[in-house]
Amino acid sequence: MTPRHWAVLLALLAAAAIGALGLRAGTAGSDAARRFFRHPTAAFAVGVLLFFVLIAVCAPLVAPYDPSAQLEIVQLQNRPPSWMHPLGTDLYSRDLLSRLVFGARVSLAVGTLAMLVAVSLGAVVGLLAGYFHRWMDGVLMRLVDVGLAVPRIFLLLIAVSLWSQLPLAILVLTIGLTGWFATSRLVRAEVLSRRELAYVDAARALGAPPARVILRHVLPNAVAPLIVSAALGIGSVMLLEASLSFLGIGVAPPTPSWGNMIADGKEQIATAPWTTLSPGLAIVLVVMALNAVGDALRDALDPRREAT
Amino acid sequence: MTAWLVRRCAAAIAIVFAVVTLTFLLIHLAPGTPFVPSDERVLDPAVVDGLRRQFGLDRPLGVQYVRYVVALLHGDPGYSFSLRRPIGEVLATTVPNTLLLSGAALAIDFLLGAAIGLYQAARARHRADVVLGNATLFLYSVPTFWLGLVLVLVFGQHLAWFPVGGDRNPVLYPSLSLLGRLGDRAWHLALPALTLGLVGAGGTARFQRAALLEVAGQDFIRTARAKGLHERRIWLVHTLRNALLPLITLFGLALPFLLTGAVLIETVFSWPGMGKLAADAIFTRDYPVVTAAALLASVMVVLGSLVADVLYSVADPRIRLGKGGARA
Numbered sequence: 001m002t003p004r005h006w007a008v009l010l011a012l013l014a015a016a017a018i019g020a021l022g023l024r025a026g027t028a029g030s031d032a033a034r035r036f037f038r039h040p041t042a043a044f045a046v047g048v049l050l051f052f053v054l055i056a057v058c059a060p061l062v063a064p065y066d067p068s069a070q071l072e073i074v075q076l077q078n079r080p081p082s083w084m085h086p087l088g089t090d091l092y093s094r095d096l097l098s099r100l101v102f103g104a105r106v107s108l109a110v111g112t113l114a115m116l117v118a119v120s121l122g123a124v125v126g127l128l129a130g131y132f133h134r135w136m137d138g139v140l141m142r143l144v145d146v147g148l149a150v151p152r153i154f155l156l157l158i159a160v161s162l163w164s165q166l167p168l169a170i171l172v173l174t175i176g177l178t179g180w181f182a183t184s185r186l187v188r189a190e191v192l193s194r195r196e197l198a199y200v201d202a203a204r205a206l207g208a209p210p211a212r213v214i215l216r217h218v219l220p221n222a223v224a225p226l227i228v229s230a231a232l233g234i235g236s237v238m239l240l241e242a243s244l245s246f247l248g249i250g251v252a253p254p255t256p257s258w259g260n261m262i263a264d265g266k267e268q269i270a271t272a273p274w275t276t277l278s279p280g281l282a283i284v285l286v287v288m289a290l291n292a293v294g295d296a297l298r299d300a301l302d303p304r305r306e307a308t
Numbered sequence: 309m310t311a312w313l314v315r316r317c318a319a320a321i322a323i324v325f326a327v328v329t330l331t332f333l334l335i336h337l338a339p340g341t342p343f344v345p346s347d348e349r350v351l352d353p354a355v356v357d358g359l360r361r362q363f364g365l366d367r368p369l370g371v372q373y374v375r376y377v378v379a380l381l382h383g384d385p386g387y388s389f390s391l392r393r394p395i396g397e398v399l400a401t402t403v404p405n406t407l408l409l410s411g412a413a414l415a416i417d418f419l420l421g422a423a424i425g426l427y428q429a430a431r432a433r434h435r436a437d438v439v440l441g442n443a444t445l446f447l448y449s450v451p452t453f454w455l456g457l458v459l460v461l462v463f464g465q466h467l468a469w470f471p472v473g474g475d476r477n478p479v480l481y482p483s484l485s486l487l488g489r490l491g492d493r494a495w496h497l498a499l500p501a502l503t504l505g506l507v508g509a510g511g512t513a514r515f516q517r518a519a520l521l522e523v524a525g526q527d528f529i530r531t532a533r534a535k536g537l538h539e540r541r542i543w544l545v546h547t548l549r550n551a552l553l554p555l556i557t558l559f560g561l562a563l564p565f566l567l568t569g570a571v572l573i574e575t576v577f578s579w580p581g582m583g584k585l586a587a588d589a590i591f592t593r594d595y596p597v598v599t600a601a602a603l604l605a606s607v608m609v610v611l612g613s614l615v616a617d618v619l620y621s622v623a624d625p626r627i628r629l630g631k632g633g634a635r636a
Contacts, residue, residue: 040438041442041445142322142323142326145319145323146323146326146327146330148564148609149323149324149327149606149609149610150327150330150331150602150605150606150609151564151567151568151605151606151609152564152568153567153568153571153572154567154571154586154598154601154602154605154606155602157571157586157587157590157598157602158331158334158598158599158602159334235449239449239451242451242453242454243451243452243453243572246451246453246572246575247571247572247575247587247590248591249590259451262451262453262454262457266457266576269457269460269461269465270461270465273461276454276457276458276461277458280450280451280454280457280458283450283451283454284446284449284450284451284454287449287450288445288446288449290449291445291448291449292445
């Protein structure tokens with residue numbers, strides 16, 4: 001860890017703080033932003049998210065070492081935090097800060113991409129079921145019933161065991177494909193309440209084809225709950241990825257993810273607790289921030305609902 | 309009511325049946341199979357064939373499926389390849405442990421969660437509410453297994469108040485008196501149940517606070533206040549009673565959460581339950597065990613939501629089941 005790395009880290013921290021405060025100042029005029037930032041933690045949460053995203057993007061600049069390099073297997077095994085290694089080193093003498101920084105890439109990317117898969121699939125199914133009603137609704141919603149009946153971790157345990165060594169893309173797809181059930185119900189309910197409204201009837205009467213009615217008139221009005229469920233979804237996917245990696249069936253080592261870092265450290269929790277604590281704290285911070293942003297977004301995007 | 313109940317039960321059975329089919333297919337389409345020689349294990353192909361024949365794995369998929377379902381209907385979930393025991397026997401020893409853990413966690417979850425939610429709602433937007441709000445947000449966002457590890461570190465290693473794993477003292481347990489045994493089990497149960505219960509309580513408190521505040525904004529609460537009733541009576545009698553209904557829905561949702569948590573927490577604490585059994589079985593590709601565990605978990609979830617629906621209709625006379633108002 002050289003002064004340059006400290007400087008980059010501090011610069012990113014400052015950039016995140018300025019970015020969050022700037023966002024609040026820049027959007028001060030709009031009603032939605034005012035409702036968003038009325039939440040005491042919203043600005044702080046945005047800052048935390050910005051910081052971790054910046055770190056993930058600039059990972060090679062922040063990380064002092066190669067995340068998978070075993071630096072010195074005798075001298076540097078399980079060293080506590082020091083100026084050279086601010087978060088310490090792990091059992092394999094790898095620098096924990098470097099792993100945390102590159103792990104942010106993996107964990108955030110898996111969270112975001114898997115959530116995108118889940119939310120888009122949920123939106124499509126919800127729209128189809130809600131708009132076309134009748135048999136399609138019946139079939140799709142029974143499918144959702146089955147999907148919701150199996151606790152997700154068991155579905156994933158089965159699905160993940162299909163591959164012995166799981167490629168990252170497949171992991172993302174699998175998490176996404178097991179996570180759309182609740183979203184589709186949400187969208188369906190929203191569509192059901194919209195499709196009977198006069199303006200949708202009017203669009204249909206004007207001869208708009210179903211695709212146009214759905215995409216131009218129904219979907220935009222169902223988008224608010226989708227955004228909220230997406231924000232909350234990233235957090236739950238990150239927790240899930242961490243759980244799978246912890247069980248040894250998620251992101252495969254030596255690629256660092258926050259989940260498999262905790263898994264690496266769990267055997268030495270008594271002798272080298274820092275190997276487990278820092279990745280766990282990173283997950284907690286990011287997921288807390290995502291949940292806080294989700295709560296604030298819900299109030300910001302739905303003026304009818306009273307802030308609680 | 310009866311007609312609704314029959315329809316609801318039929319739907320539940322159909323869902324369970326679909327889950328059986330789904331898990332069976334997923335597991336059997338997996339590329340890895342048991343009894344395949346791996347790098348560590350060199351097996352004579354003739355032995356592999358013999359084993360596959362013995363367990364019926366050489367038959368067509370359809371035949372295996374029909375056999376499986378028929379056996380299941382007779383209460384036989386199959387035979388564990390890796391443990392070399394009937395799964396029924398394995399589940400009989402592990403499921404009670406999971407139920408004990410989940411039950412204790414559920415009690416902590418709801419009692420603590422509802423209490424925190426009530427306290428927060430009564431002091432909405434004051435400092436106590438904000439502080440507790442952040443605390444529950446933390447619990448709601450923390451990875452269950454990581455919280456478990458931290459609690460092990462603090463209470464198991466440093467303070468040494470609680471054991472770090474297992475469900476009983478492996479050496480002394482047989483020689484303990486009945487009371488001593490109960491105490492030993494409770495002592496081992498404390499940390500895992502607390503971990504799972506705390507994480508659940510975070511969600512429950514957030515939910516309960518929102519439900520209470522929604523009720524608190526209604527006219528009859530204003531009337532109660534106008535009558536000059538004591539604040540305590542307004543919250544405990546008028547508001548809380550009406551905000552308990554959503555908690556029943558939450559109870560239905562709590563079961564999948566608890567079973568998911570059980571897989572992780574049982575692994576952290578070496579708790580000999582169904583979750584650890586399933587997690588271990590993945591690595592030995594012990595199909596029947598994974599299927600049986602997933603199936604049992606689904607049955608619990610379906611039963612849980614069924615019970616929640618029935619409780620809801622009993623608790624809320626406004627919901628008249630079977631008259632088009634029933635929720636599927």
